[in-house]
Amino acid sequence: MAINSSLAPRAPPAILSPLMSGFRLFDLNPEQERAVRTTEGPLLILAGAGTGKTRVITARVAFLIAQGVDPAQILAVTFTNKAAKEMRERLAKLVAPEQAKPVTMSTFHALCVRVLRQDIDKLGYKRNFSIYDEGDTTGLIKKIITRTAAKDEKLEANVAKSLISKAKGNGWSEVTPGDEQSLAAAVFAKYQQELKTMNAVDFDDLLLLTYKLLTEHAAVREKWQRKFRYLMVDEFQDTNRLQLELVTNLADARQNVAVVGDDDQSIYGWRGAEVSNILEFEAHFPNPTVVKLEQNYRSTNAILGTANALIKNNPRRRPKQLWSAHEGGAKVRVIGMSDDRQEADFITSEIAQRAVTEGAKHEDFAVLFRMNAQSRMVETHLRELHIPYRVVGGSSFFDAREIKDLLAYASVLLNADDDVSLLRIINTPARGIGPSVVERATELSVHKRCSVFAALQDGEFRSGLSKRAAEALAAFTGFLDAWETKLNTPLSKQAEVLRAFIGETGYLADLKRSCKTQDEGLKRENKVVEMIRWFEDDEEAKGKSLRDFLDDMMLREEKEEDEESKGSGVTLITLHAAKGLEFPHVYLIGLEEGLLPHDRSKMEGTVDEERRLLYVGITRARQTLALTWCGHRIKYGSPMPGTASSFIKELPAEWVEHKNATQMLNAPVAAETVKGKFGALRALLENTPS
DNA sequence: TGCTTTATAGTTTTT
């Protein structure tokens, strides 16, 4: 996110000379400059919240280029596409386009796809492997569980999935011990074997198989070590063991590995992130240069003092002390509420009030919470006051049925062994291949350890079918074959082939028929058409193949922004999703024992991570921060009593003031009055074009 | 096939 944009003058647009003369270090502070200038050997940059991390990374890449490093030999790895994109945009402002373009800036996963598409055959997969997303893998695991579990055995698909994911993230096979260990282990083994017969990989496999490739095939490892001479890893505190291993294996003897991260912001331990990667960095990369970035360009000292005091209570961490050249700022308010209704009412009416009295914009405010369910009450109250808002997170563009169907069709063309996709579309629209045929084919595929498509081709299988079914099946497989050939004809425009193929399937007509309203049908159809056009653009502009495009789609999160509320309004967001963002005014709600820290964290012994979560929340605020807790909260329909979070006791008296909402609501302006005034003002504003 | 009823469980989430 935009770190310190208000303070920093824009950097000069181009590097004047590859030599040091003329190269300005963009007004970096001494620590930042040291991080940028340290180009050789391992480097650990401990970048506290709001200390200009992204700036340092991009400046360092620019510096490397100015030093004469070939841009193509620089690799910067991030966690999200968004971060990679942002970094690329920032770099584009520091160096010439022809220097920026060859730099590799990608996520771990995208990088691994690149490696695997070249050499995965060395591991017994085919190079046209499919990538399965969360939904695909959950479905697969579910099926395997029902097939494997005895009647008295129970195993939740999500539990199994997380066990499998963690096992893979740690390198390989050991499934964490537990009561269902044997079943989970069996499911794991079957799952992995089935993925392979389908020539498919999941997200974890992307990392795992790349790791295998690099460690077991020296030639491949050396190829990539030669390619990348300077490595940078962002958000290093979020890496798991496998990702650390990948970095280790990509680095050659020179060990030019620069990692950037903040152990205090490690909040993804529950999904396999290893804080020890950053805490014990020296063990993995001996004698590193260590740089601490502690000057914060985001928040007031009241906010930073509060954050510092809180996080000091964590035992395993690298000591850091954020400070700011800004004023002390307003004290952090800790406000006790009677219940969650009052909490929401207080926050929303105060936002309404401050919009008037302080002239603050709605998008300056954010409400942060531990659980998504907490947003509801706030939403209701915001709607009542006609305050625009956006809820971050939510459903993805790619969750839409029609998009999944389209991607499945495309995937089957490229890899017919992809059962998950094949089964998705085999009878959509209905083409006479009913559930019984599909079931028998699936059974045979399990028995013969082949893909469903291969099972469908089996002569014996076909002769066992009714004449009608056999004909329908032959028509379908022939159809796929024909279009596969067309797609792979050299010089053919794949987007056009795909469009014609989808047309021929009759999918769109079927889609529209299944919709209740015509309007909905058109919208859905439009999505499909749009996506094909999107591919067409990529094919023409960037020369992407359908496979490239599918890879991009599978590895992209891209939450769908609500079209009307895009860009404006109060932000409602979970603490996890808020990492990396900043807002002038933050309300952090639900600071109750059991919610933050969450009850489950106590059982799991991860209260430290909950503290970091609160720390992340606090450090999102630029100017003002309010923390609230409730004496009662509606849980599962009925109000449950609650007490203030134990974290509140850890906050420093110097920077914090304690209040209670009943006084505040009654004292200056009654909430109703504010509502009325604001409503009138708003009506006025709405008649004025903005 | 597609719909309504019933049971069940209930952090955090990117790739």
Added chain:
DNA sequence: CTATAAAGCA
């Protein structure tokens, strides 16, 4: 309470 998934029904 409410979202979701499986089961039951037309």
